[in-house]
Amino acid sequence: MHKEMMHKEHRKTDISQHEFDQFMDKLSSVQAPEARSKEEAWNLLLETMEQSEQKQTTKLRILPIKAFLSIAAMVAVLLGGWYTYNVTKTETFTTGNGQMATLVLPDQSVVQLNAGSSVRYKSYGFMKQRHVELQGEAFFKVKKGNQFVVQSNESKVTVLGTSFNIYARNNRFDVYCYTGKVRVESPSIMPVIVTRGKSVKTMTNSALCDTAIFNPEVSVKWIQGEFYFSNESLTSVFDEIERQFDVSITRPALLERTYTGFFSKSNIKTALDNVCLPMGIKYTVIDSKHIEIK
Secondary structure, eight states: OOHHHHHHHHHHHHHHHHHHHHHHHHHHHHHOOTTHHHHHHHHHHHHHHHHHHHHHHHHHHHHHHHHHHHHHHHHHHHHHHHHHHHHOOEEEEEEEEOOOOOEEEESOOOEEEOOOEEEEOOOOOTTTSSSEEEEEEEEEEEESSEEEEEEEEEEEEEESSEEEEEEEEEEEEEEEEEEEEEEEEEEEEEEEEEEEEEEEEEETTOHHHHEEEEEEOOOOGGGGGGEEEEEEHHHHHHHHHHHHTTOOOOOOOOOOEEEEEEEEEEEEEHHHHHHHHHHOOOEEEEETTEEOOO
């Protein structure tokens, strides 16, 4: 009778054969309590086993939920960090003295950087808000699309699709428009529309605005390593020689004279001769990195 009951209960509780055999071995050494029959003791043991299984099932159901919530929280933190990093990330490209570089922006617009210049922009969402910050000099060939803005300190150029050159060093802000048209804004002047073949020069601390006409068919000379000047201060000319040849030039303050001419990046001695000889200036090459103007 006991065996039949045990087999029936075994089928009810779905105990595996191995577990059942182990249970039977232990049960053989168990004595029924004096106050209960063996049938009552047996039923009490089965009831205890069922309660234990229910507790284990509850634990198994709770643990995965906790694990899931923990993983979900980790994923949320990672996604939040990724989003913040990409939204605020700024790409910066810089050329040192003696270097030039060509940069392709996310919208396929092309920027050619002169020596000693830098541009930076946020890559995330650039196609919708095309905004570039410039320090130095660069030639831009902008793809048609959303509004494109180049900013340098408080001055900026706004364009839809065109090519233009910007010189933004110290307090100067010069713009040459080669195709299309651009809008030039600066704190010291009223906004100016510059069309193909025209240029505008201004100082951030001056209300004066100098406009001029040039030949847009002639390519940007500095990209080819040639530098032309028209009534330019000698200080600016020697600054450019320093950038192009990565040298330091010591010169007296009396050089606030203007220069018209050009020099090539091919040879520093020839460049110095082109500038100094017409101006009656002597120079001494101290070493490969230092030059003194007398």
